[in-house]
Amino acid sequence: MEVNGSYLSPYFVTGLVEGEGCFSVSFSYRKKLKLGIETRPSFSISLNRRDLNLLKKIYEFFKRGSIRFSKSDNNYKYEVRSVSDLIEKIIPHFQKFPLQGGKANDFRIFTEICKDVRSNLHRNRKHLPIIIEKAYQMNPSGKRRYEAKDLLRILDELKV
Numbered sequence: 001m002e003v004n005g006s007y008l009s010p011y012f013v014t015g016l017v018e019g020e021g022c023f024s025v026s027f028s029y030r031k032k033l034k035l036g037i038e039t040r041p042s043f044s045i046s047l048n049r050r051d052l053n054l055l056k057k058i059y060e061f062f063k064r065g066s067i068r069f070s071k072s073d074n075n076y077k078y079e080v081r082s083v084s085d086l087i088e089k090i091i092p093h094f095q096k097f098p099l100q101g102g103k104a105n106d107f108r109i110f111t112e113i114c115k116d117v118r119s120n121l122h123r124n125r126k127h128l129p130i131i132i133e134k135a136y137q138m139n140p141s142g143k144r145r146y147e148a149k150d151l152l153r154i155l156d157e158l159k160v
Contacts, residue, residue, distance in 0.1 A: 008057050008058075008060075008061050010061075010093065010096070010097045011097055013058065013061060013093070013097070014093075014094065014097040014098070014099060016045065016054075016058075017045060017094075017099065017103065018099055018100065018101050018103055020045050020046060020047060021043070021044065021045045021103065022043070022044050022045075022046070022139065023041075023042075023043055023103065023106045023107050023109075023110035023138065023139075024041070024042055024043075024044070024110075024135075024138065024139060025039065025040065025041045025042075025110065025113050025131070025134075025135035025138065026039075026040045026042070026144075026145070027039055027040070027132065027135070027145075027146055027151055028040070028145070029146075029154070033123075034123065035123065035125060035128055035155065036154055036155075037128065037151055037154060037155070039113075039117055039122040039128070039131060039135075040081060041081070041083060041086060041110060041113055041114050041117060042079055042080065042081045042086075043065075043079070043080045043086060043090050043110075044077050044078060044079040044080075045058060045077070045078045046070065046073065046075045046076070046077045046078075047075060047076055047078075048075055048076075049069075049074075049075070049076055051076075052067075052076050055067050055076050055077075055078045058078050059078055062080065062089055062090065062093070063089070064080050064082070064085040064089050064090070065078060065079055065080035065081070065082075065085065066078075066079060067079075083114055083117050083118050084118070086114050087114050087115070087118055091110075091111050091114065094107055095111075105138075106138040106139060109134050109135070109137055109138050110138065112134060113131055113134055113135060116130075116131055117131075125155065128155060129152055129155060132148055132151050132152060133148065135148075136148040
């Protein structure tokens with residue numbers, strides 16, 4: 001793909017994600033939801049401000065998502081959170097140009113979860129615990145706001 005006069009190889013994009021990208025699924029408590037837990041898959045790449053132009057090329061490459069400054073780590077982040085964009089654009093890229101390292105397994109699980117969310121299984125009391133368990137197999141050293149056991153306890157306490 002040509003972006004601003006330079007070619008951005010899909011293999012380069014996959015390699016960059018292997019090093020600087022993240023497939024993640026976060027959970028938040030939301031009282032207004034029937035099960036009380038919101039499920040949010042996302043794909044992101046974080047880079048130092050000196051590489052902002054590269055993130056802009058990534059944005060043009062996928063034509064989805066957004067770029068924002070992250071104060072927490074003083075970097076810029078390209079992020080795609082729309083489940084339909086993840087399923088229609090991001091996942092097919094990595095199926096065609098597969099990851100070769102440790103993120104390959106995270107991607108496999110991420111793909112399953114995105115499909116579950118698209119099918120509204122995250123709103124199903126029996127299936128949400130399965131999604132939570134899968135999500136916590138990804139990024140084992142990553143930071144999480146809630147522990148899986150706390151989310152599962154909330155579901156157990158729910159009288160639905």
